[in-house]
Amino acid sequence: MISDCCPEQKKKKLISLCETRWVERHDSVFLFKDILEPILLSLLKIEEESSDSAPKAHALSSSISQFQFLVNLFVLSRMLSTTHNLSEKLKKNTDLSQVIVNVNSVLDLLSKQRVNANDNSKTLYAQLKEIAAKLDIKEDITRVCHFQTVRNNIPYITEEEYYRRAVYVPYLDDFCNSLKERFETHKETVASLKHILPEFCTKTDFYSFEAAFNFYEEDLSHKEVVQSEFMLWKEKWSQEKYENLPKTAISSLEKCDKTFFPNIYILVKLLAVLPVSVAIVERSFSSLRRLETYLRNPTSEISLMD
Numbered sequence: 001m002i003s004d005c006c007p008e009q010k011k012k013k014l015i016s017l018c019e020t021r022w023v024e025r026h027d028s029v030f031l032f033k034d035i036l037e038p039i040l041l042s043l044l045k046i047e048e049e050s051s052d053s054a055p056k057a058h059a060l061s062s063s064i065s066q067f068q069f070l071v072n073l074f075v076l077s078r079m080l081s082t083t084h085n086l087s088e089k090l091k092k093n094t095d096l097s098q099v100i101v102n103v104n105s106v107l108d109l110l111s112k113q114r115v116n117a118n119d120n121s122k123t124l125y126a127q128l129k130e131i132a133a134k135l136d137i138k139e140d141i142t143r144v145c146h147f148q149t150v151r152n153n154i155p156y157i158t159e160e161e162y163y164r165r166a167v168y169v170p171y172l173d174d175f176c177n178s179l180k181e182r183f184e185t186h187k188e189t190v191a192s193l194k195h196i197l198p199e200f201c202t203k204t205d206f207y208s209f210e211a212a213f214n215f216y217e218e219d220l221s222h223k224e225v226v227q228s229e230f231m232l233w234k235e236k237w238s239q240e241k242y243e244n245l246p247k248t249a250i251s252s253l254e255k256c257d258k259t260f261f262p263n264i265y266i267l268v269k270l271l272a273v274l275p276v277s278v279a280i281v282e283r284s285f286s287s288l289r290r291l292e293t294y295l296r297n298p299t300s301e302i303s304l305m306d
Helices: 022-034 036-048 054-064 067-091 096-115 117-134 159-183 187-196 206-215 223-238 249-254 262-273 279-296 301-305
Strands: none
Touching: 022 036, 022 067, 036 054, 067 096, 067 117, 067 159, 096 117, 096 159, 117 159, 187 206, 187 262, 206 223, 223 262, 249 262
């Protein structure tokens, strides 16, 4: 249908909002925003044809033709653009310590956007008004009722100020809080544990990763033994050039002598296996569903009898 309404449009197929793959969820929102005009034209054409799908097409077109919908779509797209590369990183096997660094970079950027919320919101709103005018969508706000406590009755002077206070700033704050809640729960332990890596241990002492020792104390030997073992580990890598030092937990684990550094081996192994996210597990479940569907489809009476 998009091909019929807009032949010049290169992207002609929507991406479903995937429940398990976060990168695909980002891409689906970006694509929907990019081809919003062809989608509206296609829905209007379906309405004119008076088919069985006309009522559903009318309901969809009425929903996405609301100015409030455009505001939420643009704000969501802006926030997801900030975390797109982070989601790409989470798809791959990587150390939790590296991800924490990337998350901190994203949070720093979002914090700056929060400080400059007024200017950023005005820029985004200007783009939004341009698209709304092109789609013939009227700029408006939801009805304000001064005697109702449930409705979002935020004081405002302009429409841009209303949507900044009602949508942009609350969503930005919630976005930051969600990232902090997901990744900063054990930030202190992980930040302490990464000092066991050769890249960092040559520049620090035992007390820098004492928080990690206290957290995993039951899995380790006596504190003095671990402290001496750490000094031996530090001495081992102090004799190497910086460019030859292992930079990740996996590469450090390969260079660690399990018999001579038993406690260091345990700590590096813990750092290597700490899960960053559940994306890989969820994707395996998704693949399993496809396999089960394939096995069910070729099932016949002969197969059942066998």
